[in-house]
Amino acid sequence: MGKKAEIASIIIPAERIHNCIYLIRGQKVLLDEDLAGLYGVQTRVLNQAVSRNMERFPEDFAFRLTTDEFENLKSQIVTSSWGGRRKPPRAFTEQGVAMLSSVLKNRAAISTVTM
DSSP, X not given: OOHHHHHHTTOOOHHHHHTTEEEETTEEEEEHHHHHHHHTSOHHHHHHXXXXXXXXXXXXXXXEOOHHHHHHHHHHOTTOOOTTOSSOOEEEOHXXXXXXXXXXXXXXXXXXXXX
């Protein structure tokens, strides 16, 4: 596969990204579960990479939702499958999404998602 074909195979449609953006604490964010899906990794793998590199993710790059924020979000998204989570999700700002590309070790992470 050539370079152009390889890059084209990891392009994510803008509407798919747009549907994953939430306004939390006055910031546009993407949740860990959605980003994991966009990057083609498991949510736990994404969160492990973040945990191992916490110094790269200050509060204005990524933060964990409070229990109340998570419950409010679940009530707004009736069709989601949030079952089985032990902790509320992490939310990533645009800077946090960009930083993820430096800590995830897969092709999709090379192409940074922008909001």
